[in-house]
Amino acid sequence: MKNPIRLILIILVCLFCVLGTTSCWNRRELNDFAIVMGVGLDKPQQSTEDIQVTVQIAKPGGRKSANKEEGGGGSSKGYYNATTSGDTLFDTLRGFTHHVGRKLYYPHNEVIIFGREIAKEGVQPYIDFFARDHESRLSVWVFVAKDKASEIFDETPRLEKMPAQEIAKLVKAQSATSQTSTVRLVDFLTRLMSKTTSPIAPMIELSGEGNEKNIFVSGTAVFKKDKLVGQLDKIETRGLLWVIDKIKSGIIDVNSPSGHGKVSLEIIRAKSKITPEIIADKIHIKIEIKEEGNIGSQTSLENLALPPSIAALEKEKAAVIESEVMAALKKARKLNTDIFGFGDALHQKFPKEWKDLENSWDEIFPDLDVELIIEAKLSRTGRISSPAVPEQE
């Protein structure tokens, strides 16, 4: 008699547990999602509100017909952009439900783009949401738009289905040139939390007229605390990447030793180290850069596979690297922004002395004594050793 009751009790308890594990409380079906691929923040032009947000939402139904060249208007795109404005970021994002009809879903968000105006005013009030919200991820890419962030999302995607995906791909492809910084939200936050190091973010802009507008990455935006203060061009950006050890690959053009034509050298690997020193109360920053590369192509006719030519090319290459780093350094000094993290390096090596330097770092940084030690090596010449010309005597 006792057993059946016990059995029923056990079954009831098991059912209770099973029902609980389905997590139906937060049930959200896939067709109720509006999957956000990118978020752009701008300053509204007319209204008195503080922020205008553009989100790019994936439209799974539209993606199939996206390949066909039909004049279906907006309906053939695999995405659509929604814009609204409000006083705070979170409030505005939630406000999208007034005209999107589905609650926005952020875990697949790939990019955050700050418009120029809002970046100039400071990004601190807006970055907080992305760090705090449980749906947002720290690995999302951060960008600054040359003009308005909303325009960037209007770009015509070429290889990808959606502009936001294309922007995210641009970041991954940058390692081929190392002329763009790649900044995840966590990197941005780390620099934002540092007392001296300035945050950076790649600068993105739009080119082309009419319907065919395309994006390209055109340098690095430099922040002072949370405010946009300036921009590095491609050369300066690579100079910065040399110092912060973020160079993956890239091409360095140098003059041929004979003076005719050019030689393109490919960077295979590079390594750098910042060593701060304090000698007689004077701060001295030593940057060691070790680079190794191959000959990629040459336009001249001479045979470069000779020890003197290689040595000359290595010297040329070191000079180019030095000029790139100096260009970045000059810009950083002009903007008075410690984008290289010299302050943090000093802090790490001299914690005691740092306490006195910390507050006057803005005055110290522009006059820092920086020494560059560059070791550039050429290891291989590729499949041919000398150009395809008749043998010369």
Added chain:
Amino acid sequence: MRLEKGVISSSQLMFLVTGLIQGSALTVAFITKIAKQDIWLVVLSGLVISLFLALIYISLAQKFPSKNLIQINDIIYGPYVGKLISALYLYFFLLIIPANLRFIGDFSLTYLMPETPMSVILIMFMFICAWAVRKGIEVIARTSIILVVITIIISLFTFVLLLKDMQLTNFLPILELSLKDYIQSTHIMMAIPFGEVLVFFMVIPYVNNIKQAKSSVLLGLIIGGLTILSVTVKFIAVLGITSTIMTSPYFEAVRLIDIAGIITRLEILVAIGLLITVFLKVSIFYYATVLGIAQLLNLRSYLPLVLPIGIICISLSFFLYASPVEEVESAVSIWPIWSIPFELLFPLSSLLIAKIRRLPKKQGG
């Protein structure tokens, strides 16, 4: 008369200790704000000090073989004072359970299911624990082997996958924190994960080989400590200074794993590891509490106490703290002080009194 008929082996004891320590792996977030990049040093020094603490506990437990904390207190302090101290200890154990429940609840609500009521999560969690406790220490010890091994695998797996995101310069400058902060954070580290080994006073009597208990507790402590160390190393190396503002830096660090866009979003592993180790931790304290109460009141069995105590713990977990902020505040500034008498003063004085009164008088009592 024995309340618990089960017997566990000394290797099972080791896994239990490891699981208990691992259950606190995410609570190191309490001291990230104080210790910053030196947190790994704090964990290490906390571990070393608590090894000595554990030696005190073990030597006391070995003086009175097959006696648990309640019985030892009775012998040393006499029936009245001993019962009072035992009751205080049980209160101490009882309070740890809701604190951990609350931690699980807040974690789930922040990261996993923000709209689910906490009571649902906690009741289900506590139900499983109650079931384990009803089945006795043998069952908890056996599950501990599986669960601890899973946790260690998760820990190693995420460590390897995070290697490429680690930056060793994040650890510099070493020892920047002031002496006061260092002592405070080491004390918190000692009190919250490591000092809780104290609860094994209630378990050691059921180990079949009491001589090996010493090495298993110490080894378990070291393995658990190393797991916590690896957690702190991971998040400091990956997140750097950002880890100081995160409510759960370990979880955030693992979120960043991205191997070729395929192996991503592994953070749920951390949540699983947390759930299973906290299950172990809560079960052990739960078991110690009900067993202790049964012993104190001279009951024939502890089984009738399991459900009432579970219900009290769930209710307490709602009343104990108004918010997670308060929980962190209490863990940082109140709990470590409150635990000093239990984790240090009483065991020390017990050992002294036992020496002076030449207890135990007869071998085995």
